[in-house]
Amino acid sequence: MPESAEKKPALQKRDSWSEEPLEGGERRPWEGTSDKDGGGGGGDGHSLDLRVFTLNCWGLRFVSEKRRERMTAIGAYLARSAYDVVLLQEVWMGEDYRRIRDAVRGAFPHSHFFDNGIIGSGTCVFTRARIRDATFHEFTMNGYPHKIWHGDWFGGKGLGVCQIHYRGFDIHLYTSHYHAEYDRTHDVYLGHRVIHALESAQWIKLASSSADVTVYAGDFNTEPTDVPYKLVRMIVPLNDSWQQVEKIPFSVLYSYCAKKSC
Numbered sequence: 001m002p003e004s005a006e007k008k009p010a011l012q013k014r015d016s017w018s019e020e021p022l023e024g025g026e027r028r029p030w031e032g033t034s035d036k037d038g039g040g041g042g043g044d045g046h047s048l049d050l051r052v053f054t055l056n057c058w059g060l061r062f063v064s065e066k067r068r069e070r071m072t073a074i075g076a077y078l079a080r081s082a083y084d085v086v087l088l089q090e091v092w093m094g095e096d097y098r099r100i101r102d103a104v105r106g107a108f109p110h111s112h113f114f115d116n117g118i119i120g121s122g123t124c125v126f127t128r129a130r131i132r133d134a135t136f137h138e139f140t141m142n143g144y145p146h147k148i149w150h151g152d153w154f155g156g157k158g159l160g161v162c163q164i165h166y167r168g169f170d171i172h173l174y175t176s177h178y179h180a181e182y183d184r185t186h187d188v189y190l191g192h193r194v195i196h197a198l199e200s201a202q203w204i205k206l207a208s209s210s211a212d213v214t215v216y217a218g219d220f221n222t223e224p225t226d227v228p229y230k231l232v233r234m235i236v237p238l239n240d241s242w243q244q245v246e247k248i249p250f251s252v253l254y255s256y257c258a259k260k261s262c
Contacts, residue, residue: 048169053083054217056177059090059122060151071096075103078126084166086126087175087217092155097124110164114175117156123175123218129164136160137203141195143179152179152189159200161207172208174216176200178228181221193221197228201235214238 057074058064071091078086078100086108091097097113104111108126112134115121121136137159143152155177162173179192200216208214216238222228224240232238242248 048167048213050085050166050171050213050215051083052085052087052215052217053078053081054087054089054175056089056219057091057096059092059096061093067096068099071099072103075100078104079107081107084128085164085171085173085215087173087215088124088126089175089177089219090122091124092120092122094120100124101126112160112162114156114158114160116158118154119156121156121158121160122177123160125160125162125173125175127162127164127166127173129166129171131162131164133163134161137199139192139196139199141192143189143192150180150182152192157196159203161203163211169212170210171213171215172204172211174200174204174214174218176216176218176220178219178221190227193226193228194231197222197231198235201232204232204238205236208236 055074057071059067059071061067064070074088086104088100091100091113094113094115101111101113104126108128110129110131111124111126112131113120113124114136116136116138121138125131125134136156138156139158142155142157143150145154157177157179160175164171164173176196178196179189181187181189181193197220204214204216214236216232216236220228220232224243233240
């Protein structure tokens with residue numbers, strides 16, 4: 001979409017894509033700024049600074065080291081943060097979701113846990129605004145059941161969707177955790193991530209045609225030069241908000257963490 005000087009995205013977190021508000025700042029007639037929708041100031045109906053946090057929390061039971069301590073720390077950090085929306089991945093266990101939910105209740109009174117698949121999707125959303133609607137689309141292809149140690153097949157991976165009205169804007173929030181890569185030199189799961197990206201792009205394009213702001217954040221296990229990334233950006237289309245804000249060339253745009261850093 002064309003970019004205007006007053007509507008540049010304010011999303012600061014890598015691995016997130018955003019679509020800007022409608023050109024000209026057009027508002028829907030039913031949109032208000034009531035307190036119950038989290039609209040207590042900060043928006044004039046024409047521009048919006050939306051602060052988004054996204055993180056893979058590495059919450060595998062029996063595998064992730066210091067899982068409970070990490071979830072407790074994440075909850076404590078978010079409880080004192082100034083973010084408007086939080087989208088988390090790899091929160092596989094209900095007890096971890098509840099631990100974070102209870103910790104952030106004062107800052108983010110509204111949340112949704114996408115509990116799909118055999119062990120869950122691992123994704124959840126926390127927001128300052130009331131969630132008006134939520135649904136989940138499970139990807140049609142997601143790993144192989146005989147590759148037990150990879151485990152992706154057991155997770156109900158898909159596209160989580162939440163709708164909120166915030167500061168006069170109709171906002172659609174999407175989150176996903178694509179299939180892991182494991183071996184980039186012999187990537188047998190590339191086709192799976194291509195399906196993930198294609199299904200996500202089609203859903204977002206159709207479902208968010210009337211939204212003022214669209215946010216898609218998650219762990220996509222992909223790089224800017226990869227096909228899944230290009231599909232999501234070009235089909236919807238979406239802007240890479242990290243790249244827009246930081247002005248980093250795509251040739252050096254990476255998001256990763258060192259081993260044991262979690």
